[in-house]
Amino acid sequence: MKRPLPNLLTHGFWLALRNWPCVVWAYGVNLAFGLLAGIPFAGGLAPYLDHSLAAQKIAGTIDLGYLAELEMRLRQSNFIPVAFHTALWINLLEVLVLFVLFTGTVFVYVSAEPPRLSVLLRGGVAYFWRFVRSTCVAACIAGLILGVLIASRVALLARLSAVYVERKMFLYSVISGAVVLLVALLIRLWLDLVEVYIVRNAVDGEHRVRNALLPALRLLYRYFFRTVGSFFLTGMLGVSAFAACLYLWNEFVPAHQVWIGFLLAQVGLFLLLASRFWQRGIEVSLAMAADPPIVAVDEVLEIAEEDIPVTTGAESLAGLSEPTLRDLVQKLRTEPWANPDVLPGSQTSRPARPADPSRGKEPEISPLDRHAKKFPLGGLSSDEEGTPANSAEKTRSGGDQEIPPGTGNKP
Amino acid sequence: MPRLLPLMLSLSPSAIVSIPRLCSSARALGLLWRAGQATAFAAPLLLALSAWGQVSAVNSPDGKPLSDRVVAYWIDATLNTAAKTLDATEILEYRNDSDQPLSTFPFHLYFNAFRPQSTFSGESHRDGTNILYANGEQGAMDVSSISAEGYGDLTQSMKFTAPDDGNREDHTVMEITLPKPLAPGDAVRFHLAFHDKFPLSVARNGYKRDFIMGGQWFPKIGIWWHGAWNCHQYHADTEFFSDFGTYNVNLTLPQRYTVGASGIQTDERSNADGTKTLSFRGEDIHDFAWAASPHFQVADDSFENSLGTVRLHALVLASHAAQTQRYLSTLKQSMQKFDEWYGPYPYKQMTLIDPEPDSEIGGMEYPTLITGGTDWWSPSWLPFGQDATVAHEYGHQYWYGMVATNEFVEPWLDEGINSYSESKVMASLFGVNTSALNARTLYASDAETERISYLHRPDEDPIARPAWQFAGSSSYGCIVYGKTSTALTTLEAVLGEGTLRQALRVYFTRYRFKHPTATDFLHTVEEVSGRNDLEPYFAQAIYGTEMLDYSVDSLTSVPSEWWKGKDANGQYHTSVLVRRKGGFVLPVKLEVGFDDGSKEQATWDGKDRWMRFSWDKASRAVYAQVDPDGIVSLDANSFNNSYTLQPNRTARLKLTNYWVLAQQLLAQWLSFLV
Incomplete structure (x- = not known):
């Protein structure tokens, strides 16, 4: 039985909006690295353009002949290797940084940690290798599926081209290309959900990447149309906003107005990037609503039985790989079956956290509390989840339709 | 073997020879020939047919x-x-x-x-x-x-x-x-x-699909x-x-x-x-x-010139039906220009074939038949594709079709002269600056495309060289088409547009239905222009491989009495150093602009490696530029032709903006992938 879901679009949007620093940081990185790549490029152009009247043929509406000649001049110098190699390395570095930021963003969205840069980075670093592993798995699967699809497409188009030409052939080419793109995007969506599950499973004490693969697939399968629809809609909105900015630049900005063009392009790029965070918000909203994390009783007991001293808040936050779980376990050791919402005593019974400058004036509440407060997504209420016997029974029974997909993976 | 052969064999050798020439009534001859009914008594009939109804x-x-x-x-x-x-x-x-x-x-x-x-x-x-x-x-x-x-x-x-x-x-x-x-x-x-x-x-050549x-x-x-x-x-x-x-x-x-x-x-x-x-x-x-296809749609039109009516017979593929009128329009306008500039097209028909998409057939010239090339979406703001192909291949009816030069040995005489003619026709039809591309943010002329082609291989081979002796296909294309066209554009600047056009007209009129050589062409240009000093230009541009490149090496404009400090007497000494960087010698013009709006010009014969020009004026120089009219198309570097004292960074920032945008977009895309 499917859980009732909130409106993914609005919840995803608000989740992204509440955590707006994530977008801003990512855009800042995108802009900074872009400008960095522009430095050698601009420097290489200066000797040719700054003092030449021929540059006027490029400054306004561009004379393609002069642009082509400039390209030839640049190719004869060391401009191409310098500008392109610099851009290559800068792009690779930027992709790495953005990867960490996106990883941190998923952590922030799932854990409801404050979206500070330090949290983003620590979350990003903590989950980095697990995300890398999931990306590698997805790349292998994508390579297999898309390889077959692309080969089939090439063979199909070769056959069709023996009969059809021009407009019809173009349509067939576009349609078959769209099918491949659609499948590629579905794989990307699945990978997004896998990444959400990786963080979400950590709350449940599950750290293995492979145990995030099938739950993500099941979730995608169960809520296919809503998820895919929301994913594509936000993606289309982002691309449309970017295209609209380029259109405005092209149509209404005079050719020599470089700064207005720059601003419009940046607005477009920001909106394009923001749509990606919106997509992440949708995916987290979906996973947390349809399959909220439930702490494994067995694991909690296991941890509780270990002779582990109750750690302080600072210690628990030292490694962000599983802070939510550790934090929760500490709470549950002192108030084993307490519902954090209805048992404020749990806070008092815990050792007080020493002041942590990185956490600022964060209220001392558990990640689950914070999560429930920040995005009440429906599904099981805190009260329902707070019934440990039921949870344990459901977890162990395994065949109950009410059990969310994520819990079925636990031993 | 044609079925007419027995009949021919029955006639005397002289009659055999004369029949094809006499019997130009192709229809009648064709009927008899195919029917295979020709007998000895048909010989007089054939001869009689040749006297009337001649097609x-x-x-x-x-x-x-x-x-x-x-x-x-x-x-x-x-x-x-x-x-x-x-x-x-x-x-x-x-x-x-x-x-x-x-x-x-x-x-x-x-x-x-x-x-x-x-x-x-x-x-x-x-x-x-x-x-x-x-x-x-x-x-x-x-x-x-x-x-x-x-x-x-x-x-x-x-x-x-x-x-x-x-x-x-x-x-x-x-x-x-x-x-x-x-x-x-x-x-x-x-x-x-x-x-x-x-x-x-x-x-x-060959087939593609059917x-x-x-x-x-x-x-x-x-x-x-x-x-x-x-x-x-x-x-x-x-x-x-x-x-x-x-x-x-x-x-x-x-x-x-x-x-x-x-x-x-x-x-x-x-x-x-x-x-x-x-x-x-x-x-x-x-x-x-x-050319044969089951998908041709026939569209006919006509063109009137001084010799009569020319039937325009376009065979356009059904998939390109929307481009039919554009084909015919460009063809008619090209015919009009060639007729006006060089002389009449004397054949009764001009056939235009729309070649199969995705094939290697493309644009090609044959006598009274050309193949074009288009796409179903071919936009009107891009005349460089379909329209330039039609203009070019039609031009070959003159430079190859009628003036039948040796394409093996002197390919520039047809492809090069024709590329120049094409750029002139395209400029007249679609605008001097926009004859290749006329988009909102970009434009290009057909002549510029030829020049860019030349700049890819400016000095690899001389123009006058047998086609199979070029360094490679790339050099052949860049030199024969691009450099010849650019050299003729520069020659036009030297002689004047009207003079070169008249020279081409005389060349066409004099050598149509003949097989002229490069010498015939160059002598005609000299004769019509009345210039006997063109030999050095031809030697360098046609037979040589030297590069033409003049640059403004430096521009200074300082107070005349510089030792007294800034603006001591309000007079400025402006000095320009112009350099010939290539081996190609051509007289050039220099222009210097001053901040009071005045301009000074000077001419240099270009023979020395460099020349310094100076002026003393009450205003400061703003810029110096060789070839201020931009007519020496053979100059291999436009960007060193001028120098401004004050930098203008607009072009640099504009291109950098595109570059930064591209990098940001690429990074976003890559981060989406992973």
Whole structure:
């Protein structure tokens, strides 16, 4: 039985909006690295353009002949290797940084940690290798599926081209290309959900990447149309906003107005990037609503039985790989079956956290509390989840339709 | 073998020779020829037919042949559209127009080039184009028999030759030897039977899907030129060279096919086996080509010139139906410009073929027939594609079709002059600056595209060089098309547009239906312009490889009494150092602009390596520029032609903006992937 879901679009949007620093940081990185790549490029152009009247043929509406000649001049110098190699390395570095930021963003969205840069980075670093592993798995699967699809497409188009030409052939080419793109995007969506599950499973004490693969697939399968629809809609909105900015630049900005063009392009790029965070918000909203994390009783007991001293808040936050779980376990050791919402005593019974400058004036509440407060997504209420016997029974029974997909993976 | 042959054999040799020339009533001749009903009593009828109802393919002002018709072909061909093969018989009457007896006769067998062993394929491979001939994709031309009237069977004397590179496997040139020489002024009639296998479209030829292009599809005799046979092998970059004459062609093929061909169609007959036979006649042309497709849609129009009406016969593929009127419009406008500038088009028909998409057929010229090239979406703001192709290929009706220069040995005389003509026509039709591209944020002229082509290989080969002796296909294209056009644009700047146009008109009028050389062209330019100082320019631009590059090396504008400090007496000393960076010497103009709006100009003969110019004025210099009018297109670097004292960073920032945007977008895309 499917859980009732909130409106993914609005919840995803608000989740992204509440955590707006994530977008801003990512855009800042995108802009900074872009400008960095522009430095050698601009420097290489200066000797040719700054003092030449021929540059006027490029400054306004561009004379393609002069642009082509400039390209030839640049190719004869060391401009191409310098500008392109610099851009290559800068792009690779930027992709790495953005990867960490996106990883941190998923952590922030799932854990409801404050979206500070330090949290983003620590979350990003903590989950980095697990995300890398999931990306590698997805790349292998994508390579297999898309390889077959692309080969089939090439063979199909070769056959069709023996009969059809021009407009019809173009349509067939576009349609078959769209099918491949659609499948590629579905794989990307699945990978997004896998990444959400990786963080979400950590709350449940599950750290293995492979145990995030099938739950993500099941979730995608169960809520296919809503998820895919929301994913594509936000993606289309982002691309449309970017295209609209380029259109405005092209149509209404005079050719020599470089700064207005720059601003419009940046607005477009920001909106394009923001749509990606919106997509992440949708995916987290979906996973947390349809399959909220439930702490494994067995694991909690296991941890509780270990002779582990109750750690302080600072210690628990030292490694962000599983802070939510550790934090929760500490709470549950002192108030084993307490519902954090209805048992404020749990806070008092815990050792007080020493002041942590990185956490600022964060209220001392558990990640689950914070999560429930920040995005009440429906599904099981805190009260329902707070019934440990039921949870344990459901977890162990395994065949109950009410059990969310994520819990079925636990031993 | 044509069915008329028994009839011809029954006549006296002189009558045999005279029949094709006398019997120019192609329709009547074709009917008799195909019917196979000709008997001895038909001979007088044939001769009588020749006296009336003459169907001529040209608008000759006095009814006389326009060219010295050295050859006459009668070809009866049957096309197998499924197997992409053709079986034909050919009668070739050749008149010894030389002043010496001839005993050997070379023939071009171009289709044999489309095999991996050929010189064409080897050179293409060398230049980076790997033509892979899968099963059924090779071309071939097999001559099964050849005989000559009065000389008997010559099949045994056939041998392949390779006059250019000695490649014995080339097979694009065949030679036969007569038992006794053909005396000057005498004619000989060869009878050939041959089989063609069309290649998958390559080098403007062959088939693609059910479209078949018949170019260079029959054994064609070489040309006796300047005291020797000129019959070169088919190379990767060579084109064609032949004698003028008449062509009578019958083509049998399935009913559903539509055919466009050189000359005019004289007859169409349905056959009992579901095929049809089309008859064509071409006069005063030096090649014959056709194209067949079941998807052609015919659109006719007409053009009036001083010699009469020209029928415009466009065969456009159904998938390009929307482009039909654009094809015809550009063709008519091009005809108008060529007629106005150079002279009239004397043929009765101009056929335009729309080639199959995704094929290697593309734009190509044949006498009275051109192939264009378009796409279903071809936008009107991009005339560089479809319109430029039509203008270019039509221009070849003048520079190749009528002024039939040797495309093997002097390719620049047709492709180069024609590229220049194309850029002039395109500029007149679509704007001087926007004749290639006219988008909102970008524009380009056709002449600029030629110049950019030249700049890719500015000094690799001289313009005047045999086509197969260029460093490679790239150099051939950049020099023959791009540099020639750019050199003529620069020459136009030197002589004046009207003078060069008049020179081309005289050249066309004087050498149409002839085979002129580079010397004829250059002498005509000198003669018409009245300039006897052009030799250095021709030597450098046409025969040399030196680069033309002038630059403003430095510009200073300081107080005249600089030792007294800034603006001591309000006078400024402006100094400009102009340098000749290349070996090409050409007088250039220098212009210096001052901050009070005034300008100073000076001329430099450019002979020294550098020259310093200076002015003392009450205003400071703003810029210095060589070639301020931008007319020396051969100058290889436009960006060093000027120098401004104050930098202007707009262009740099604009391009950097594009670059930053591209990098940001790329990074976002990559981060989406991972």
